[in-house]
Amino acid sequence: MKLLFAPWGNPTGWRELFYEFEGEKVKSSTSLRILQETIEPDKTIIVGLDTLAEEGSNYKEVKESAEKKIKEYVSKFGLKNYDILIAPGIGAFPSGIFHGDALDYYYNIIAKVSLNLLEYSDNTLDIHLDLTHGINYQTILTYRAIKEVLELFSIFKEIKFKAYNADPSLPVATDKLFMNIIEGTQSAPKPFDRRIGQRRTIEPIDLNPEERRKLFEKDLMCIREIRTSEILAFIGALYNGLPLALFRFYPDVNNLKEIISKTIEVYENHMDVWYKEKLNVRRNVKITEDFKVYVFAYLIATLLEASHLISCQKKEVTLPEIEKLKSSLFKFDERFKVRIEDDIHVLRKNLKNKDINKWQIYNEILEASLGEPDKRNFLAHSGFERNIVEIKKDEEELFLRYNEDKIETIADYCQSGLK
Structure with missing residues (x-):
């Protein structure tokens, strides 16, 4: 399975020019066009920011507005066979102001890319990442998230990885850009090695005492149903090479999946959205490192089952x-x-x-x-x-x-x- 990922900023001002790669030349406003033609991926996944939104009375509508804008340009650029992932961004733009924590983007990408890759049962994954159109923190956090996920997948599958970037250039300096392979590797296996801290996948930024109580005692109750020590023992069993312990501490996969989906749901429900001269989005909570630990525990357990190695906890x-x-x-x-x-x-x-x-x-x-x-x-x-x-x-x-x-x-x- 060959997949092409690409973080996108705002495509509104992208100028049409010639992109060259591997002897091919294509005129387009995006590097994705020539990569689709030369790499021929089975699927292209565009990672967009919610900051592209221009309207919305709630966060669901904000995401829909951002996705609609990306779809308009995808169609205009003649791209094909694609999916769109919308992740939370921050910053002030002509169409809106978005307040929050930059790492929320990273944790969202960790989860969404992980779940996306789990859909493919192929023993080999050929992953391509085009960083040409990413902006600011988005580029490095997308690269970091995908690389970390692939390191774990490499324990179970053969993973090939290439990253690309077009020549740097001022907008009117040239009408031709070459695509560059900036990394081409066989992804090296690396067991996950992080601990759970406060057993909180979300932390408040701006909540009153009653809202905080509801967040931890009701909204995220599913976290209390899993024993932290056993999740960490399971992660550590892979990290330290302990086969019997992997069987004994194999977690409830459904509970882990619920933690992931519930965290994203609760996170998106704790946003204020209003319109005053322009769109305003304020996130009242932020995602924590603990969320990443639960995602990777879910990944390990699911990949063990998919590999027909362990499918449930076994004491004997x-x-x-x-x-x-x-x-x-x-x-x-x-x-x-x-x-x-x-x-x-x-x-x-x-x-x-x-x-x-x-x-x-x-x-x-x-x-x-x-x-x-x-x-x-x-x-x-x-x-x-x-x-x-x-x-x-x-x-x-x-x-x-x-x-x-x-x-x-x-x-x-x-x-x-x-x-």
Whole structure:
């Protein structure tokens, strides 16, 4: 699947000129035209700002106004097969004034691009990003958001990435611009490594005490239904290469999806929109880093399910299931793969002639003394710490699980290294 993303500022003043790329020349007011013809993407996604809006009595109408303007120019420029994402912007313009936090744009793009990419089941994603028409903070935040999302997707899929920008030029200095590839890479896998802070995906900017109470106790109640420690343990299990913990702490995907959709809904409902000489939009809340953590937890869980590796939380896991995870998932980091492989080999060797017809602590089976779990051993041996892993054998099949009395300690160990 080949996708072309492009952040757009205001296309009103874009002058028609010649764009050249890979031996082709096209006359157009946008670089997207020649990229569509040369790259031939399956879909083009234009990322527009709500600051393009000229009217609206509520935020839904503001977004519709901005999207309508982009559609007018897309049609005028002769572009095809496209989708439009509208994200929140800030600034003062002839048609309107928009107050808020610039990072709201970044967090919106993180969520919307993630959900967009999850729609494609292809094992290879070929992602192209045209930065020619982005403005100010929009360009760098779009690049940053897409790159971070692709780093996680690269754990599960082959990801190719190219970024483009036309020659810099003053409006009347030339009638021809060359398109430049400013980055062309195979996206490198990188596990997500952030922590949840205050368990708040939204923070107030200008709310009275009653509005604040309603925001946290009612509007975002869905966040309270998920245990923060287990979400972070799940994220940390991938980050630290802990296969059994990935099964044990696999989250409720529907709850995570609800947090994402509810956060966007609540965010958009806390805006004041009015018209006084021009359109005014004031955002009374801002999106926080915690929102990004929930989005990435949802991404990991959904991609694990789509890869037919884990689809629900499991406390009791067979050794072949762990071996499959080692081969299919942890191949993204050779260090994890080799370590898990070695720990499985030792486990099989130690238990080869043991009669284990009921659940027993690993150290009990080895007739070793029981002690308190050791964090260093836990991390050094893929989570198979001998004082907290329980094992049984059923028809020669080995089953593993964690001692639930120690599950809070295990969750804490899994979070090691998260920032």
